[in-house]
Amino acid sequence: MQHVANLADRRPQPEETAIEVAGLSHVYDGPDGGVPALQDITMSVGSGRFIVVVGPSGCGKTSLLMMLAGLRAQSRGTITCYGRPIPDPDPKRVGVIFQEASLFPWLTAVENVEFPLSLRGDPKDERRRRSEAMLELVGLQGFGARYPHELSGGMKQRVSIARGLIQDPPVLLMDEPFAALDEQTRMTMGHELLRIWNATRKTVVFITHSLTEAVYLADEVLVMSARPGRIIDRIPITLPRPRTYEMMATDVFGKLRDRIWQQIRQVP
Amino acid sequence: MTIRRPEPSTVRWAMLVTLLFLWEFVPTTGLLPELFLPALSSTLKVLYHDWRTYFGALLVTLYEVGFAMLISCGGGILVGALIGGVMTLRNLLLPVFSSLYAVPIVILYPVFTAWFGVGSESKIAFAGIYAFFPVMLSTAAGIRTIEPHFILAARAMGATTPQLVTRVVIPASLPTVFAGLRLGGALTIIGVVVSEMLTSAAGIGYLVTLNRTILESSRVFAAILMILILAVAYFMFARALERRVVVWQAAGKQPQQARDTTATVPVTATA
Ligand SMILES: Nc1ncnc2c1ncn2[C@@H]1O[C@H](COP(=O)(O)OP(=O)(O)OP(=O)(O)O)[C@@H](O)[C@H]1O
Ligand SMILES: [Mg+2]
Numbered sequence: 001m002q003h004v005a006n007l008a009d010r011r012p013q014p015e016e017t018a019i020e021v022a023g024l025s026h027v028y029d030g031p032d033g034g035v036p037a038l039q040d041i042t043m044s045v046g047s048g049r050f051i052v053v054v055g056p057s058g059c060g061k062t063s064l065l066m067m068l069a070g071l072r073a074q075s076r077g078t079i080t081c082y083g084r085p086i087p088d089p090d091p092k093r094v095g096v097i098f099q100e101a102s103l104f105p106w107l108t109a110v111e112n113v114e115f116p117l118s119l120r121g122d123p124k125d126e127r128r129r130r131s132e133a134m135l136e137l138v139g140l141q142g143f144g145a146r147y148p149h150e151l152s153g154g155m156k157q158r159v160s161i162a163r164g165l166i167q168d169p170p171v172l173l174m175d176e177p178f179a180a181l182d183e184q185t186r187m188t189m190g191h192e193l194l195r196i197w198n199a200t201r202k203t204v205v206f207i208t209h210s211l212t213e214a215v216y217l218a219d220e221v222l223v224m225s226a227r228p229g230r231i232i233d234r235i236p237i238t239l240p241r242p243r244t245y246e247m248m249a250t251d252v253f254g255k256l257r258d259r260i261w262q263q264i265r266q267v268p
Numbered sequence: 269m270t271i272r273r274p275e276p277s278t279v280r281w282a283m284l285v286t287l288l289f290l291w292e293f294v295p296t297t298g299l300l301p302e303l304f305l306p307a308l309s310s311t312l313k314v315l316y317h318d319w320r321t322y323f324g325a326l327l328v329t330l331y332e333v334g335f336a337m338l339i340s341c342g343g344g345i346l347v348g349a350l351i352g353g354v355m356t357l358r359n360l361l362l363p364v365f366s367s368l369y370a371v372p373i374v375i376l377y378p379v380f381t382a383w384f385g386v387g388s389e390s391k392i393a394f395a396g397i398y399a400f401f402p403v404m405l406s407t408a409a410g411i412r413t414i415e416p417h418f419i420l421a422a423r424a425m426g427a428t429t430p431q432l433v434t435r436v437v438i439p440a441s442l443p444t445v446f447a448g449l450r451l452g453g454a455l456t457i458i459g460v461v462v463s464e465m466l467t468s469a470a471g472i473g474y475l476v477t478l479n480r481t482i483l484e485s486s487r488v489f490a491a492i493l494m495i496l497i498l499a500v501a502y503f504m505f506a507r508a509l510e511r512r513v514v515v516w517q518a519a520g521k522q523p524q525q526a527r528d529t530t531a532t533v534p535v536t537a538t539a
Contacts, residue, residue, distance in 0.1 A: 096421070
C-alpha cells in the first residue's frame with residue numbers, strides 16, 4: 001500500500017485543467033464524403049474530476065476517447081492534455097482501459113500489469129514489485145500467476161485497471177470497462193473504482209451505457225446526441241461523496257437519471 | 269474443473285487399439301482376401317525381416333520431408349506473416365497466391381522431375397511447394413485476425429513499432445503459426461510420399477509402388493504402416509511442442525480459433 005500513499009501525495013491542484021477540447025469534429029473516410037462521427041465537441045475537464053460520457057450507440061464516444069488518448073487523429077479542432085497537444089499516445093499523461101478485455105492471453109496477470117513498465121525498460125525487480133502492489137490495490141493479491149483465461153470477467157477488468165494505473169498517468173480514459181459484467185459485479189466494480197479514484201485522484205473520463213452507473217460515479221455527466229455526436233447536455237451530479245448504494249434509491253438520484261434519459265430519448 | 273470428459277487422447281488411443289485389433293483378426297476370418305488386407309502380424313513380419321530396406325527408405329523419406337518442410341513451413345510462415353501483416357504486400361500478392369493455390373500442383377510434378385531429376389531434389393521441391401501455399405495462406409489469414417484491441421492497448425501503453433512486432437504480433441500469432449506447422453507438416457509428408465510413388469527409385473512411397481506392381485501385399489502394407497507412423501509421430505510432436513509454447517490455449521479457451529484458420533484452407537489431399 002506504500003505506493004498508493006505516494007500517489008495520494010501527488011494530488012493535483014483543483015483549479016488545473018487536465019483536458020481541453022475545442023471545436024473537435026471528425027469524419028471517417030468513406031463513400032459519399034465519409035461518415036461524420038463527431039461534431040464540434042468542446043469540453044474542459046478539471047484535474048481530478050470524474051466525467052462520465054453517455055450517448056446512443058454509434059454516436060462517437062469511442063472515437064472521442066481514441067482521440068483523447070492520441071490513438072487516432074481528429075479531422076478538425078484541438079485537444080490539449082495538461083497544456084500540450086497529444087498527437088501520439090503518451091502513457092505518462094494518459095492511461096486507457098478498453099471495453100473488451102485487452103489483456104494479453106500469453107502473459108500472466110502480473111506480467112500483463114507490468115507490461116507498460118517492461119516496454120520502457122524498467123528493471124525486473126522494480127516492475128514486479130510495483131505490479132504486485134497494483135494487483136493488491138485492485139484486490140487481486142495472490143492471483144498474479146494466473147493467466148487471463150483463468151480469471152473471471154470481473155477479475156480481468158481489475159487487471160486491466162491495474163495495468164492502466166501502473167504508469168501512474170494523471171488521466172485515465174475508460175471505454176465501457178464494465179459492460180461485459182453482470183449487474184452485481186458491475187456495481188461492485190464501480191464502487192471499487194471510486195475507492196481507487198479517491199486514493200489516487202486521477203482525472204477520469206468514463207464511457208457507459210448504464211445511466212445508473214453514470215449518476216453513481218460522475219462529478220459531471222456529458223450527454224451526446226446520435227451521430228454525428230455533439231454534446232447536448234452537461235449535468236453536474238451534486239450527490240455527496242463518498243457515494244453509497246443507498247443513494248440510488250433517493251429522489252435526487254432518480255431525478256438525475258431521468259434527466260439523462262429524457263435527453264437521450266428525445267434524440268431521433 | 270473437477271469432472272472431466274474422457275481426454276481426447278484417451279479416445280484416440282482406444283480407436284487405435286481397436287483398429288489394430290481389427291487389422292489383425294479380420295483377415296484371418298477369410299472375409300477379405302490376403303491380397304486386399306494382409307494381417308497386421310504378417311505386415312510386421314515383413315518389417316522385421318526386411319528392416320534394412322524399410323529403414324533405409326524411411327531415412328530417404330525423412331530427409332526429403334525435412335528439407336521440404338523448410339520450404340513449406342519455414343517459407344510459408346515467413347511469407348504468410350509478411351503478406352498478412354503488410355497491407356501493400358497483401359493487396360499486391362494475396363490475389364495472385366490465392367489463384368495459384370487453386371492449381372492442382374500435382375499435375376506439375378513431371379515438370380519438376382524434368383527440372384530436378386528423379387532423385388530427392390524433385391521430391392523436396394514438389395512437396396515444399398505443394399504444402400507452401402496452404403501454410404502461407406492460413407498464416408496470412410491468422411495474422412490478419414489478431415485482436416485489434418491488443419495492438420491498440422499496446423500502442424496506448426507506449427509501444428514502439430518494433431516492440432509491437434516482438435511483444436504483441438509475434439506472440440499473438442503463435443497459435444496460427446502452430447496450426448500452420450501441423451497442417452504444413454502433414455501436407456509435406458503427403459507431397460513427398462505421393463511424388464515418391466509417382467517417379468522415383470527410393471523412399472517409402474517408392475516401396476509402395478514397387479511392391480504393388482508385383483502384388484506383394486504385405487510389403488505394400490508395411491510401407492503404408494510406416495507412413496502412418498511417420499504422420500502420427502509428426503502430429504504428436506507438433507502438438508506437444510504447441511502445448512509447451514502456447515500455454516494459454518492449453519486450457520481450451522480459444523482452440524477453436526486456431527482450428528478455424530486451418531479449416532479455411534481446404535485440404536485436398538492427393539489431387
Ligand atoms: N475506423 C472507422 N472507420 C469508419 N467508421 C468508423 C470507424 N470507427 C467508428 N466508425 C463509425 O463512427 C461512428 C461512431 O463510432 P464509435 O465507435 O465512436 O461509437 P460509440 O459511441 O463508441 O458506439 P458504441 O456505444 O456502440 O460503442 C459509428 O457510426 C461507426 O460506424
Ligand atoms: Mg464504443
